[in-house]
Amino acid sequence: MLQTRRLSKRFGAHVAVSGVDLDVREGTLHSIIGPNGAGKTTLFNLLSGDLQPSEGEILFKGSPITRLNSARRSHLGIARSFQRTNIFPQLSVFENVRIAAQSRTTASFNLWRAARSLRDVSRRAEEVLREIDLLEHAEQPARELAGGDQRLLELAIALATDPVLLLLDEPSQGLSPEDAKRFMGRIRKLSEAYTIVLIEHNVNLVMELSTEITVMNFGAVLARGTPQEIRNHAGVRDAYLGKRG
Amino acid sequence: MKARSLAPFLALAALVILAPLVVHYPTLEAQILTSGLLALGFGLLLGQMGFLSFGQAAFNGIGAYAAALALMWWHVPFPVVLLLGIVAGAAAALIAGTLAIQGVGVYAVMLTFALNEMVYYAAFEMKGVTGGDNGLRGFVRPELFGISLSNSMAYYYVVAAVFLATFYFVLRVIDSPFGHVLRAIRENVQRAEAIGYDVRRFKIAAFAISGAISGLAGTLYALLYQFVPLEAIDFKTSTDIVVMALLGGVGSPYGAILGAAIYTVLANFFSEMWARWPLLLGVIFCCIVLFLRGGLWELGPRILRSARALGGGGIAADSKTL
Numbered sequence: 001m002l003q004t005r006r007l008s009k010r011f012g013a014h015v016a017v018s019g020v021d022l023d024v025r026e027g028t029l030h031s032i033i034g035p036n037g038a039g040k041t042t043l044f045n046l047l048s049g050d051l052q053p054s055e056g057e058i059l060f061k062g063s064p065i066t067r068l069n070s071a072r073r074s075h076l077g078i079a080r081s082f083q084r085t086n087i088f089p090q091l092s093v094f095e096n097v098r099i100a101a102q103s104r105t106t107a108s109f110n111l112w113r114a115a116r117s118l119r120d121v122s123r124r125a126e127e128v129l130r131e132i133d134l135l136e137h138a139e140q141p142a143r144e145l146a147g148g149d150q151r152l153l154e155l156a157i158a159l160a161t162d163p164v165l166l167l168l169d170e171p172s173q174g175l176s177p178e179d180a181k182r183f184m185g186r187i188r189k190l191s192e193a194y195t196i197v198l199i200e201h202n203v204n205l206v207m208e209l210s211t212e213i214t215v216m217n218f219g220a221v222l223a224r225g226t227p228q229e230i231r232n233h234a235g236v237r238d239a240y241l242g243k244r245g
Numbered sequence: 246m247k248a249r250s251l252a253p254f255l256a257l258a259a260l261v262i263l264a265p266l267v268v269h270y271p272t273l274e275a276q277i278l279t280s281g282l283l284a285l286g287f288g289l290l291l292g293q294m295g296f297l298s299f300g301q302a303a304f305n306g307i308g309a310y311a312a313a314l315a316l317m318w319w320h321v322p323f324p325v326v327l328l329l330g331i332v333a334g335a336a337a338a339l340i341a342g343t344l345a346i347q348g349v350g351v352y353a354v355m356l357t358f359a360l361n362e363m364v365y366y367a368a369f370e371m372k373g374v375t376g377g378d379n380g381l382r383g384f385v386r387p388e389l390f391g392i393s394l395s396n397s398m399a400y401y402y403v404v405a406a407v408f409l410a411t412f413y414f415v416l417r418v419i420d421s422p423f424g425h426v427l428r429a430i431r432e433n434v435q436r437a438e439a440i441g442y443d444v445r446r447f448k449i450a451a452f453a454i455s456g457a458i459s460g461l462a463g464t465l466y467a468l469l470y471q472f473v474p475l476e477a478i479d480f481k482t483s484t485d486i487v488v489m490a491l492l493g494g495v496g497s498p499y500g501a502i503l504g505a506a507i508y509t510v511l512a513n514f515f516s517e518m519w520a521r522w523p524l525l526l527g528v529i530f531c532c533i534v535l536f537l538r539g540g541l542w543e544l545g546p547r548i549l550r551s552a553r554a555l556g557g558g559g560i561a562a563d564s565k566t567l
Contacts, residue, residue, distance in 0.1 A: 050435070050439070069438070070438050070439050071439075071443045072443075074440055079440075080439060086433060086436050086439075087436065088428075088432035088433050088436065089433075090428075091428060091429070091432055095425070098425075099429045099440070100440040102422055102425065102426070103440050103441035103442055104441070105422075108422050108426050109423055109450065110422050111418045111421050111423050111454075112417050112421060113422070114420050115420060115422045115425045118422060157440060161440050161441060
């Protein structure tokens with residue numbers, strides 16, 4: 001579904017992502033792990049269109065999307081969540097999700113009718129909020145949500161755009177271990193409906209959830225394979241898992 | 246829901262209709278409304294989209310010149326004059342907006358300022374067309390459907406009708422799907438883009454609407470005094486627009502007209518009595534920026550809240566005595 005070919009990103013002399021080949025197959029939960037500074041988030045920014053690569057190509061369903069901006073990629077069905085909560089803080093929780101759902105309509109340049117009268121959009125927003133257990137907070141300003149609920153909203157905004165591919169950048173970041181575990185349960189459920197690329201620090205959770213894993217180090221791919229293969233990979237153990245004994 | 250949101254607008258409409266009958270200064274009051282339109286156009290950009298434009302006078306001036314010149318050269322009828330002012334303001338803002346949003350943050354603000362300075366000097370130099378610093382004269386208010394508008398009361402009500410229609414349009418825009426996208430852009434550009442909005446197109450469209458309203462204001466002003474002063478396109482007028490909008494509050498279109506009314510009245514009465522009146526304005530402005538960020542329009546809800554809190558306290562005290 002999503003492929004990259006020799007994808008690289010340089011910031012001056014620093015090579016953040018170096019010749020990465022990625023192959024995310026439809027229906028899989030593909031995790032990207034690696035130590036801090038391995039280039040995981042930069043790779044995500046390249047996939048979502050927030051950054052332009054220095055070299056290489058990105059293919060989505062076989063067509064190149066390398067030069068498309070993030071808005072265009074969103075319309076192709078690629079949605080992302082951000083590592084640092086990236087919501088619309090002053091707007092209500094409902095509006096945060098509603099405006100994401102509205103982007104799927106052709107009504108966004110309508111100057112005259114009331115936004116709330118877009119029934120399908122409101123219904124979709126409500127549906128997503130119910131699915132993600134935020135409906136009771138719908139009318140609250142997003143900035144007043146607790147940290148964990150903001151992480152949920154982060155995800156809800158992405159879901160409301162009806163994507164086929166979800167790019168999730170440390171979705172459980174900042175949650176307590178129990179909440180993080182519950183959150184991962186959600187993601188397991190989501191993986192039944194969406195193709196997911198996941199960046200996650202908790203290696204045990206990743207091993208449990210993923211169908212496929214890519215390990216990055218110093219901007220390059222160190223290893224790729226099933227959780228079992230990664231667990232037995234000597235280089236990975238040394239570079240990354242080894243630290244955990 | 247609908248009736249409640251319409252109530253403040255109907256109150257405003259009543260006020261606008263009755264004002265010159267109660268206090269008979271139709272020319273000054275018409276000027277309040279044209280200034281109100283300018284603040285309204287500015288507030289759409291800052292209050293809704295979060296873009297600070299220091300170049301609104303450019304759209305005002307270009308609209309005014311376009312209308313005045315069309316009258317002088319082609320003697321076009323009144324509705325066409327208005328339409329030309331709107332189109333000229335929108336076209337100017339379309340170009341200015343396209344250029345200004347290339348900049349980021351404070352640089353975008355500087356671009357609006359620089360573009361305003363450019364058109365000002367162009368107007369200053371093109372004396373044959375704009376009259377330079379003598380201003381542009383030699384046109385009269387046309388009739389409207391055969392009715393003479395030379396009477397200042399008659400003209401006031403034309404301005405009032407156009408103002409109220411525009412105000413209602415802005416209320417609709419704010420409530421529309423488009424308005425909601427503008428606020429999403431204001432809150433978080435990166436996320437707005439990530440969920441699929443081509444932010445550039447929305448920003449440019451907002452500029453065009455803001456410019457259309459400003460061009461309309463310039464046209465009505467030109468016909469009010471049958472004169473386009475060079476100040477109409479001057480950067481100083483842009484700052485006046487910023488000041489009156491912030492004075493009233495950019496969070497609401499009602500704040501825009503409130504700010505324009507206070508500013509215009511102060512400017513008229515104080516400038517005759519005391520040449521240094523902007524000093525007073527400066528003090529008021531500082532107080533608002535420091536203590537009342539939402540502008541004077543915020544004052545109403547604030548007073549209501551504290552009154553309710555006091556009232557609540559009173560009830561609590563009563564129950565204690567019982």
